[in-house]
Amino acid sequence: MNLIREAVDILLPFRCDVCGGLADADNDLTELDRIYRSIYGDSREFHICSRCLGSLIPQPPDRRWLLCLSDPVDGDPYADMGLYVPFAYGGVMEQMIHRIKFNGRRGIARLLGILMGSLIRSEGICADLAIPVPLSAARMGERGYNQAGEISYAAGAVSGIPFAGDVLVRVRETNRQARIRSVAERALNVSGAFSLNGTWDVSGQVILLTDDVATSGHTLREAAGVLLDNGARQVLCMAVASNRHANNAEPF
Ligand SMILES: [Zn+2]
Numbered sequence: 209m210n211l212i213r214e215a216v217d218i219l220l221p222f223r224c225d226v227c228g229g230l231a232d233a234d235n236d237l238t239e240l241d242r243i244y245r246s247i248y249g250d251s252r253e254f255h256i257c258s259r260c261l262g263s264l265i266p267q268p269p270d271r272r273w274l275l276c277l278s279d280p281v282d283g284d285p286y287a288d289m290g291l292y293v294p295f296a297y298g299g300v301m302e303q304m305i306h307r308i309k310f311n312g313r314r315g316i317a318r319l320l321g322i323l324m325g326s327l328i329r330s331e332g333i334c335a336d337l338a339i340p341v342p343l344s345a346a347r348m349g350e351r352g353y354n355q356a357g358e359i360s361y362a363a364g365a366v367s368g369i370p371f372a373g374d375v376l377v378r379v380r381e382t383n384r385q386a387r388i389r390s391v392a393e394r395a396l397n398v399s400g401a402f403s404l405n406g407t408w409d410v411s412g413q414v415i416l417l418t419d420d421v422a423t424s425g426h427t428l429r430e431a432a433g434v435l436l437d438n439g440a441r442q443v444l445c446m447a448v449a450s451n452r453h454a455n456n457a458e459p460f
Pocket residue numbers: 224225226227228229256257258259260261
């Protein structure tokens with residue numbers, strides 16, 4: 209069996225980094241390669257089959273905006289903050305996020321950033337600065353990159369928004385939000401987790417703040433609050449995917 213597999217690999221050596229299937233229709237991806245090279249100056253370091261790429265279908269335009277917080281608390285000054293999140297979490301998107309977080313596939317984060325940049329450019333979304341939600345030092349050490357930073361950088365490059373990776377800093381470690389069920393505990397987990405890097409002045413700026421996935425929205429809300437408290441004129445929150453598309457059909 210292994211011999212057959214090896215023989216196939218010699219003839220068709222590229223396997224999709226998302227589904228593991230043969231990336232047999234890579235020819236369809238020339239436009240993606242062109243954009244990737246224009247940003248990174250090199251060809252993409254991953255393979256994706258056209259089936260996986262083709263299954264990434266964004267939500268209809270009127271369903272891409274949600275409220276940042278799925279369950280806002282009464283009196284929260286940032287409770288009505290908009291969140292641009294074009295994809296539902298599940299299927300190939302879920303596999304991609306998993307590969308980015310646990311299998312070191314940084315190139316897939318870059319691909320998602322390119323897709324996000326194309327979407328926000330086509331929708332006329334503008335900002336002065338594109339920044340990511342920062343990763344903790346421990347997770348940065350484990351993973352070697354901040355996936356939100358990769359997405360934000362590529363989205364900024366495609367849409368012409370300048371990127372800065374160090375505007376926000378994580379001042380304390382937090383537990384993984386995905387492992388916390390209660391909304392109140394999620395809010396507590398990220399409360400006070402971020403602060404502004406003192407070398408940056410964001411006053412009067414419109415900031416595009418990016419995370420990979422938004423579930424309750426508390427992480428983005430907490431980070432956006434720091435920017436607004438430091439004088440940012442507006443914060444546009446953005447995430448690639450949210451599982452709230454499944455149960456929240458209300459457009460923002
Ligand atoms: Zn695939």
